[in-house]
Amino acid sequence: MKTLSKNNADILGEMVDLLIPANKNLPAPSKINVVEHIDDALSNTPKMKRIFVEGLADINNKEFLSLPKMEQIALLTKYESSNGTFFSLLLRHTYNAYYTNPIVVAGIGMTGRPPQPLGYTLEKGNLTLLDKVIKKGQIWRNP
Amino acid sequence: MNIDNKKVDVLVIGAGASGAAFTWKLAKSGMKVMCLEQGDWINPSTDYSTSSAGWEIHRQTDFNPNPNIRSLDVDYPINDIGSPIAPLMYNAVGGSTIHWSAHFPRLKPSDFRVKTLDNVADDWPLSYFDLEPYFDLNDKIMGVAGLNGDTAYPPKSPRQTPPVGLGKLGDKIVSGFDELGWHWWPSDSAINTVEYDGRPGCNNCGPCDLGCSIKAKSSTDVTYWPKALELGAELITNARVREITVDQSGKAKSAIYYDSKGEVKEQYASIIVLASNGVGTPRILLNSTSSKFPEGLANSSGLVGKNLMFHPYSIVTGLFDEDLEGHKGPTPLNIICSEFYETDPSRDFVRGYTYQVVRSLAPLATALSGHIPWGENHHATFKKRFNRTITFAVIGEDLPEIHNKVTIDPKLTDSFGIPSPKIEYELSENSRKMLDHGIGTATQVMKTAGAIEITHDPLKREAGWHLMGTAKMGANKDESVVNKYGQAHDVDNLFIIDGSIFVTAGAVNPTSTIQALALYIAEHIVSKSREFLGK
Secondary structure (H helix, E strand, C coil): CCCCCHHHHHHHHHHHHHHCCCCCCCCCHHHHCHHHHHHHHHHHCHHHHHHHHHHHHHHHHCCHHHCCHHHHHHHHHHHHHHCHHHHHHHHHHHHHHHCCCHHHHHHCCCCCCCCCCCCCCCCCCCHHHHHHHHHHCCCCCCC | CEEEEEEEEEEEECCCHHHHHHHHHHHHCCCCEEEECCCCCCCHHHHCCCCCCCHHHHHCCCCCCCHHHHCCCCCCCCEEEECCCCECCCCCCCHHHCCCCCECCCCCHHHHHHHHHHCCCCCCCCCHHHHHHHHHHHHHHHCCECCCCCCCCCCCCCCCECCCCCHHHHHHHHHHHHHHCCCCEECCECECCCCECCECCCCCCCCHHHCCCCCCECCCCCCHHHHHHHCCCEEECCCEEEEEEECCCCCEEEEEEECCCCCEEEEEEEEEEECCHHHHHHHHHHHCCCCCCCCCCCCCCCCCCCCCECCCEEEEEEECCCCCCCCCCCCEEEEEECCCCCCCCCCCCCCCEEEEEECCCCHHHHHCCCCCCCCCCHHHHHHHHCCCEEEEEEEECCCCCCCCEEEEEEEEECCCCCEEEEEECCCCHHHHHHHHHHHHHHHHHHHHHCCCEEEEECCCCCCECCCECCCCECCCCCCCCECCCCEECCCCCEEECCHHHCCCCCCCCCHHHHHHHHHHHHHHHHHCHHHHHCC
């Protein structure tokens, strides 16, 4: 980790796995380096690093790691409304890391690759429905 | 100060949509033309993110359309606290065409005659048909995908390439328009759908707003600029203009700018042309004060910076219960509905609106859309939404109002100390009623097409793409800043060619009309070059 202590990284790992729980097709965020991705982002943004370190310290004071899962979720729900800046940054960067991971992108039914250079095949579509528009005739206003 | 004594015939400030077209036209005539651009070149094959896994994140950082969020060295900050709509732009060779969605509709004939037809605002000092040859020329150079025969326009010259494909998503939404019997058409897009003019056809990758790495999208860095440079035009990048100076007779004399190292330079020209967009142009004019022009250059009317028009946008999103393959194809689908474009006396507003269809959001954008909860239901909700949404951007005609304006912020500056612009804007009652009507009709289309859930944003904040009206055209020097040829009433060798000179906004994207105007003005200058240059 570039920025986070081991304890903070452990807390963050637990948190991101509650934000996006694993299912049979999609991995837990902590298993695909989401914590490392956030740590990397923090190392480039001092203001955000401060918000995270303060937020994680507060969470740590609540002994987050030793709480039962339901109580952890309740605490995160409370943070969502009481510490909106930290929580919204946490959520955005968790989603940023998760939904740009090729494993996840493949898991949601896409090809798992970025848009370029291959692009996609697109159907031309049904332009015959324009006949009705054409039959109605001119709608532009001639000044 | 480093004074460059090589005086040029014409100095253009800004290398975006209008500056590129104008420079090409003048270079073609043999005039010595130089362009100063505050941004730099972008290399499409290496500088865009769409070939990397993290491509979507760039929308939040270095490719965010809002310069206040992007905060690159080449950007200037804008005080937009006093506006519910954030002004958006890009600073590079190609200007905002780098990040645009390539919508390329023209304004319509009635847009140029709103006073005569509807007794609002002012008529333009020229007509759609005056601009028609320049629309056609511009389409040819840019390369336009579309389909002739749109009943919402006079007949146009043949489109350069076939329309952007509808895909499964397009077919779905068209069914709604069809059942209601409302107008829809595959709108003009500045995108090659097949190879044209040495550039390839679009491979339907999706995110046009992040730049086109294969050059299928017709940003001016890949259309006009290579041609203009080949004709001998000179383009200076990283040149940040501070002010335009005048001589003792009040004629524009030079532009003073900072180069990339922060060194102050001065460039003389016989004619100076502003092409810096509807915010950047009034910023330069208002920063160019002198004893002759204490209120800013070309501002005897007091109208520089006034009458700022955006196109206010409402967003209507429908959720469908089937996979629409919404990630395939240019995100701006370019179906346009002009059913409600023209004034209808039975409505409680004048003028009208269009809506454009936008495909589904990409994975990260879907997750961040505000519709996907964290926790236990995250994946199930994501699955129900991803690739299954269709969005309408309802674009209303914003009429000019004197209190909507660009001024100079008393404190804010860019990194070189050049005072920054401040935006003050209020949405008018007419625009609000218009957008509400648009939300209603757009909702009808969504329902008819089978949407199972419909949500809307009544006024999108990050939508100030179109910056218009802040140095309006007109015949009367007390009521306008420039004449019908973009020539400043107060300074006869100063021209403005960007969206600033729009008299009214219409209800479609302005780029095609901005560029046609730039070519029209260039033609005028070429025809009068002896008079202007004295040779």
